[in-house]
Amino acid sequence: MTAAARAGADEEVQGRIPDVAALAGALDAVDYLADPGLATAMFLAVRLPQPLLLEGEPGVGKTEAAKALARVLDTPLYRLQCFEGIDAGEALYEWNHPRQLLGIRLAEARGAPLAEDDLFGPEYLLRRPLLQAIEHPGPRPAVLLLDEIDRADAEFEAFTFEVLAEAAVTVPELGTIRAKHPPVVVLTSNRTRDLHDALTRRCLYHWIDYPDPERVAEIVRRRVPGSAEPLAVAAASAVTRLRSLEMVKPPGIAEVIDWVAALSLLGLTHLDAAAVEATWGSVLKNRDDQELARTPGAAWLAGA
Amino acid sequence: MPELPSVGAGPLAVGLTTALHRAGLPVTPERAAGLARALRLVPPVDRSALYWTCRVALVTDRAQLRVFDAVFSAVFDGLLDPADGRGDPNAPPPIGAEPHTRPAAPDRRPGTPGAPPESGTGTASGGDGDGEDSEREVLLAVASTEERLRQTSFADLTAEELTGVRELVRRLVLSTPERRSRRIRPSRRRGDRLDLRRTVRAAQRTGGDPVRLVHASRRRTPRRLVLLCDVSGSMEPYTRVYLTLLQGAVAGARAEAFVFSTRLTRLTRELSVRDPDQALARAGATTSDWAGGTRLAAGIGRFVSTHGRRGLARGAVVVVLSDGWATDDPEEVAEAMRRLRRLAHRVVWVNPRKAAPGYAPLVGGMAAALPYCDAFVSGHSLAALEQVVAAVREG
Secondary structure, three states, X not given: OOHHHHHHHHHHHHHHOOOHHHHHHHHHHOOOOOOHHHHHXXXXXXXXXXXXXXXXXXOOOHHHXXXXXXXXXXXXXXXXEOOOOOOXXXXXXXXXXXXXXXXXXXXXXXOOOOOHHHHOOHHHEEXXXXXXXXXXXXXXXXXXXXXXXXXXXXXXXXXXXXXXXXXXXXXXXXXXXXXXXXXXXXXXXXXXXXXXXXHHHHOEEEEEOOOOHHHHHHHHHHHOOXXXXXXXXXXXXXXXXXXXXXXXXXXXXXXXXXXXXXXXXXXXOOOOHHHHHHOHHHHOOOHHHHHHHHOOOHHXXXXX | OOOHHHOOHHHHHHHHHHHHHHOOOOOOHHXXXXXXXXXXXXXXOOXXXXXXXXXXXXXOOHHHHHHHHHHHHHHHOXXXXXXXXXXXXXXXXXXXXXXXXXXXXXXXOOOOOOOOOOOOOOOOOOOOHHHHHHHHHHHHOOHHHHHHHHHOOHHHOOHHHHHHHHHHHOOOOOOOOEEEEEEEEEEOOOOXXXXXXXXXXXXXXXXXXXXXXXXXXXXXXXXXXXXXXXXXXXXXXXXXXXXXXXXXXXXXXXXXXXXXXXXXEEOHHHHOOOOHHHHHHHHHHHOOOOOOOOOHHHHHHHHHHHHHHHHHOOOOEEEEEOOOOOOOOHHHHHHHHHHHHHHOOEEEEEOHHHHOOOOOOOOHHHHHHHHHOOEEEOOOOHXXXXXXXXXXXXX
């Protein structure tokens, strides 16, 4: 990769998102509503470039933000869902052993000689998200989403950052694969544990707050096409009311969307006590929470 | 935008980071440089643009937002046209959120008596008593004193004795039972799953015939340990020793530590510092409500909803250190404990008042919590703390 070609690619990214307002507009065009804070954070992540760590309650749209960014850049999104005990084989690459065994058998049957190099060729390599993002040929960088990084152990966190800082992966049998366009990295965390200082030091940080009811209604209107406008507004403010209670699992934007979708499917055009009674389950997914909300009652929730 | 363009991005970044650093935020020069670069990309055309660029580039944790907002306001709001900030939903709160300092503790410096013991495992967990006892002898020099200390309640110790006891408590090793991890390691047993990678490697040596099958079994890892310590007024005689216990657990067993009285504070960070007394001082600076009243249900409930449910308590061994004297409704305590019990693998309750003659768990909060505990131990003295170690290790 020559420096000139890389500069050319940078220009292409710059052309797509010249400033924060342009990025906010482009996100809006792919139906993701970003407030100025999130738009600034994503703009800097792409243009500095620097990894972006997003935190916020479940359901405020952390993962969606990365997906929308990939759509704006018109590049693939590689998502790595982290979990306890995740290792390099699941994140980077793995050899396709069953296929290798098959290859050995086939070569034997044909009587063809088989060298080790044939067995450890690119066609036997199973590419996992990290390698895919690094190998992405361009013209613009891919978006790499490391979802719920706090669930992986600290060693994995360090390993991932080593790979990303180098923007290169060494497969002993194949050699070093260097990124033509280092990916735009978005990490999300639910704060189940403190992330390592080394990680937070390298990242931009943004905390996503739960948006106000008007914005939620706007998001719902876009995500559930064909839903009645007053329904989205009523559901959004009802969920804001619910969130004022001490919930075990406070409903998020995803729940509002589910709820409005369910109400629309039932042919309801406005929210009243009967409509709430029929659809408790799509907004509150925990028995304790349902009992808690039934105390003030369905009419209270419907805003009557 | 009136004044700002006259200030360069570099000086602006340095000025703000210096102010933040003075307010106690961990802002590095590296971040200041990052901010300067960011400001060149996002020209600060109004307060909102400047605010968000600075916040995204400098803040590394949600907990820092309050201080950041206050400092940002102090630095810039005099400089900018106030109209810019008016009606801003992110208008920072007034300054005054700094944590209070804890009243100075009398015995900060424990004069470590005798030579630091090197022999043995360094544990004081129950089981074979010989090795441990000899180790303590070295530490405390006089065996009989040591035996008396072992049985004395922490509340009755002199300041000097307390120092020695804390030294011993620091050496207690808490270890949790194991669970199966997702990771694998080679195994000799057949019937475990096949390690394909190693099998194929081995097959190359035999012309592609997988003659030798390599098996693998799941690795086992210890369960997570979470300690919740009550630091309200009624617990005061025990708090210092328990904090030492918490600190040893954070360092040795990678435990998560929280303290609560009227509110809940996560102390894992503060307690992971090497020097124990410095850690205790820092812990003191973090919790502003030492030795106040307890709100048991609120403390435990808050832990479950903000940390536990996110995964901290799931499958973990949770140890609650509290006397169960609380001001809130027993019904709420039961509810909080029920939610905790559903997440955790085991709940161990340590109540130093349990050792008092004639004690029965009749206090509202304690009685309500008891049905949800797997183990109920006293932990009021060194000997009793060994029961705690055993309760944590159990199944």
